[in-house]
Amino acid sequence: MSDSKDKGPDTRAIVRDGLWDNNVVLGQMLGMCPVMAVTSSATNGLGMGLATMVVLIVSNAMIASIRNWVSDTVRIPVFIALIAGLVTLVDICLNAWLHELYKVLGIYIALIVVNCAVLGRAEAFASRNTVAASALDGTAMGLGFTLALVVMGGIREILGAGTLFANAHILLGAHFAFLEMRVLPEAASTLFMILPPGGFLTLGLLIAARRRIQDGLEARAAASASTSAVLAN
Numbered sequence: 001m002s003d004s005k006d007k008g009p010d011t012r013a014i015v016r017d018g019l020w021d022n023n024v025v026l027g028q029m030l031g032m033c034p035v036m037a038v039t040s041s042a043t044n045g046l047g048m049g050l051a052t053m054v055v056l057i058v059s060n061a062m063i064a065s066i067r068n069w070v071s072d073t074v075r076i077p078v079f080i081a082l083i084a085g086l087v088t089l090v091d092i093c094l095n096a097w098l099h100e101l102y103k104v105l106g107i108y109i110a111l112i113v114v115n116c117a118v119l120g121r122a123e124a125f126a127s128r129n130t131v132a133a134s135a136l137d138g139t140a141m142g143l144g145f146t147l148a149l150v151v152m153g154g155i156r157e158i159l160g161a162g163t164l165f166a167n168a169h170i171l172l173g174a175h176f177a178f179l180e181m182r183v184l185p186e187a188a189s190t191l192f193m194i195l196p197p198g199g200f201l202t203l204g205l206l207i208a209a210r211r212r213i214q215d216g217l218e219a220r221a222a223a224s225a226s227t228s229a230v231l232a233n
Contacts, residue, residue, distance in 0.1 A: 009133060018140025024117040025148035025203075026210045031115045034108045035149060035203065040160070040194045043168045043179075045153030046146065047101045048108060051090050053142025055112050056121060059083050060138035063126040079122045080113070087112045101171040117141060148206070155202050158183045160194030 024030050031052075038044040063079055070078050091109045094102040102109070112118060121141055126134040158164055162184035169177035192198050 009129065011136065014133065014137050015140045018137065018142075019144045019147070020214075022141075022144075023148060023210070024141055024145040025152075026207050028117065028120075029207070030117040030120065031145065033111060034115070035152065036196065036199045037108055038105060039149055039153035039156060039199060039202075041157040041163075041167075042150050042154035042165050043171050043176075044101075044104055045149030045151075046165075046168075047098070047171060048105055049142070049146025049149040051094065051105070051109060052112055052115065052118070052145055053139070054090055055083065055086050056118055056138035056142040056145075057135055058138075059086055059118060059122055060126040060134040061131050062086075063122045064129060064131045064134035067127045075127065076119075076123070079119060079127075083118055083122065084113045098172065100167075104171060117145065152199075152202050152206060155206075156193045156198055159190050160192070160198060162186050162189040 018024075020027070022028055025032075025035055034048050034052075038048045059079075059082060062082060066078075067075075087110060090112070091102075094105070094109060121137060125137045129137070154164055157166065162182055164181050164183050165176070165179035168179045190198075193202070
């Protein structure tokens with residue numbers, strides 16, 4: 001086997017890819033079911049994001065460690081079985097230690113199994129890279145997913161209820177109580193934002209904002225490259 005297959009990609013590129021360039025929600029637009037369903041509050045988004053990140057990290061690392069022993073003809077069923085097992089463990093752990101969060105997230109925990117981002121990273125990255133690089137990729141993708149859910153949930157919660165990270169001490173544990181705050185008076189809240197239409201509106205605006213920022217960064221990079229070429233000549 002060639003050494004190029006075992007050589008991990010650049011660390012900065014992996015982190016940037018997961019957090020920004022190929023952000024699961026805002027870039028690839030994957031996992032839309034939990035994104036729309038659980039982001040009525042930042043607390044729910046944080047819980048769902050962290051659960052998904054755990055699955056991404058562990059599944060990526062495990063798949064990278066067995067990639068040389070799994071035949072190409074059966075790799076997809078093997079990946080799915082492994083991911084399903086991990087999701088079952090996460091589901092059981094949440095039910096045991098974070099039962100209130102488990103009740104809020106409900107079936108969407110089990111649906112991590114069919115989240116295209118998880119299987120996609122297993123096939124596109126973990127099956128071709130080292131364990132360390134794959135674990136980092138899972139961490140970056142999971143963080144990007146979590147940040148998107150928290151930002152989206154935070155916007156909807158602030159505008160819809162006037163609070164931020166409400167009930168964090170109940171859903172995530174007493175040590176998360178410091179996150180809870182009231183941002184707007186209750187009278188200033190807009191119920192529309194925590195209803196499904198508010199979720200679609202918030203997601204659309206976030207995707208548009210990311211694309212606008214990305215276009216600006218690319219234009220600046222192109223201008224900088226052009227200036228450097230002129231100076232070099």
